[in-house]
Amino acid sequence: MLNxxxxxxxxxxxxxxxxFFVWMFAVGMPVWGGTVAYIDAVNGQKWDFSxxxxxxxxxxxxxxxxxxxxxxxxxxxxxxLILNGESENIHSGKSPYTVELHSRRxxxxxxxxxxxWVSGLFTTDYKKRRAGTRGINEPPKFAIPILNNGxxxxxxxxxxLHIGWSGGPSRYRxxxxxxxxxxxxxxxxxxxPNIQIGSGNCQELEIQEVRLKTWTFEKGERYKIxxxxxxxxxxxxxxxxxxxxxxxxxxxxVDMPVSAESSDTKEVEVTLLPSFLLQxxxxxxxxxxxxxxxxxxxxxxxxxxxAQLVKWGLSLGQVAPIN
Numbered sequence: 001m002l003n004x005x006x007x008x009x010x011x012x013x014x015x016x017x018x019x020f021f022v023w024m025f026a027v028g029m030p031v032w033g034g035t036v037a038y039i040d041a042v043n044g045q046k047w048d049f050s051x052x053x054x055x056x057x058x059x060x061x062x063x064x065x066x067x068x069x070x071x072x073x074x075x076x077x078x079x080x081l082i083l084n085g086e087s088e089n090i091h092s093g094k095s096p097y098t099v100e101l102h103s104r105r106x107x108x109x110x111x112x113x114x115x116x117w118v119s120g121l122f123t124t125d126y127k128k129r130r131a132g133t134r135g136i137n138e139p140p141k142f143a144i145p146i147l148n149n150g151x152x153x154x155x156x157x158x159x160x161l162h163i164g165w166s167g168g169p170s171r172y173r174x175x176x177x178x179x180x181x182x183x184x185x186x187x188x189x190x191x192x193p194n195i196q197i198g199s200g201n202c203q204e205l206e207i208q209e210v211r212l213k214t215w216t217f218e219k220g221e222r223y224k225i226x227x228x229x230x231x232x233x234x235x236x237x238x239x240x241x242x243x244x245x246x247x248x249x250x251x252x253x254v255d256m257p258v259s260a261e262s263s264d265t266k267e268v269e270v271t272l273l274p275s276f277l278l279q280x281x282x283x284x285x286x287x288x289x290x291x292x293x294x295x296x297x298x299x300x301x302x303x304x305x306x307a308q309l310v311k312w313g314l315s316l317g318q319v320a321p322i323n
Contacts, residue, residue, distance in 0.1 A: 036119040037064040037083045037101055041304040044077025060305040061125075061205055068099040069087035076190070082160035082306060085115030098312050112323045114278060121309040121318075125205050144225060145317030147237035152293040158216040161190075162300040164209040164315030170197040174210050179222040179238060187223075190215055205305070207312050219243040239293055249279070250284045276302065277310050281320035289319065 039062045042049065050071035064081065071097040072079060081088045083101060090097045117221040144165045146152065154161070163174065174196040177184035190212045197208050217223075219241050244250075254256040276298065285294035292314055299311040313319070 004172065019246055036085075036122055037081065037099060037123060038062060038305060039064065039079060040082045040087065041080040042076040042304050043079065044074060048072065048074040048077040049079050060303070061122075061308075064099050066099060066101045066317065070097045071095050072097075080304065085119065114281065117313075117320045118277070118306055118309055121313050122305075125312065140166035140233055140316055142166070142229060142233060143317070144235060144237045145228065146296050147225065147239055148289045148292055150238045151288075151290045152237075152239035153246065153287075153290050154217060154239050154293055154297075155247060156182075156217055156241050156243055157217045158214060159297070160214050160300075161217075162209060162214045162297055163212070163225055163227075164207055164296055164311065165227055166208065166316045168208075168227075168233060168235075169231050171195060171210075171230045172197070172208070172210075173228045174212075175226040175228075176212065177226065179224055184224055187215070189213060205308050205312060207308065207315055209311075209315065211300070217241045248291065249283065277306055280307075280310060284314055285319040292319070 039058070039060055041060055042058060047055055049055070049058045050073065051057060051062075052069050053063075053071070058079075058088045066085075070079060070081070070090050072090055072092045075092045078089055078091040081090065081099070085097065088097075094152065142165075144163070148165060172192075174192040174195060176187045176190035178187055179185075192210050195210055197206060221241040222238055223241070224236055226234055228234040280295045280298045283298065284292045296311060296314050299307045299314075302308075302311075310320070
């Protein structure tokens with residue numbers, strides 16, 4: 001069982017497209033002049049760091065504001081910030097570091113829209129946690145969007161499967177069935193009977209998800225995931241296991257927008273949001289969403305807050321605006 005709070009050699013062709021809709025709540029936003037800033041990852045013990053002289057409140061996802069002073073007190077430890085869509089790694093040699101929020105540099109349409117999409121997820125989650133259950137007019141539907149109405153594909157192999165879903169009151173029971181000749185055969189070894197989501201910690205992003213035990217998935221197999229919530233309502237959907245030769249990432253290529261090109265390519269690579277986020281988002285929208293399940297798996301081991309935000313978006317059926 002996975003608590004919801006704990007949760008490349010290829011290059012790809014990605015172009016601009018789409019708009020992401022963000023729920024609105026009547027509470028304050030962690031934005032300054034249209035920018036979004038937060039702690040993305042804490043690389044070390046929390047007491048190795050300080051914000052404005054305090055050792056308290058050091059966590060991934062903490063919003064930051066102009067003038068915040070970040071201290072790194074131990075050599076070898078570091079803290080990664082996202083400042084208006086760009087990553088900044090702070091170590092003891094750069095400490096103390098004062099947060100300055102400049103206007104976003106124009107990286108081209110795709111990068112600008114992707115940054116706006118991730119920032120929108122952050123702002124939505126921040127407002128939701130600030131508001132608690134208040135102000136949410138339409139809670140997410142109880143559903144498993146990453147299975148794409150039975151059209152989802154998963155690459156073959158021995159692996160731990162991560163499943164995220166939306167809506168429904170906690171607790172949950174997750175059952176897995178192998179579909180054989182039209183008959184559902186329950187895989188008891190993969191059942192998770194008692195999943196509790198949420199601890200009341202309003203600092204952390206909560207994703208409704210489960211990490212199943214390691215299982216060998218073979219090409220051609222079809223599985224059904226059934227989730228039952230505390231109210232006794234059940235939902236289910238299926239996915240198909242395919243061979244690695246179907247992986248759309250093989251042979252794909254990225255075309256960097258002209259405005260993102262730079263003679264200092266290292267500078268571009270370092271300051272953009274992590275490339276695996278772009279790759280996972282590209283995969284999620286490929287083939288009309290049939291690769292959302294596989295994209296979700298690529299983010300499963302990532303602990304930084306931006307990856308958790310993208311994974312949360314996928315669990316709600318939202319994908320980045322990439323064509």
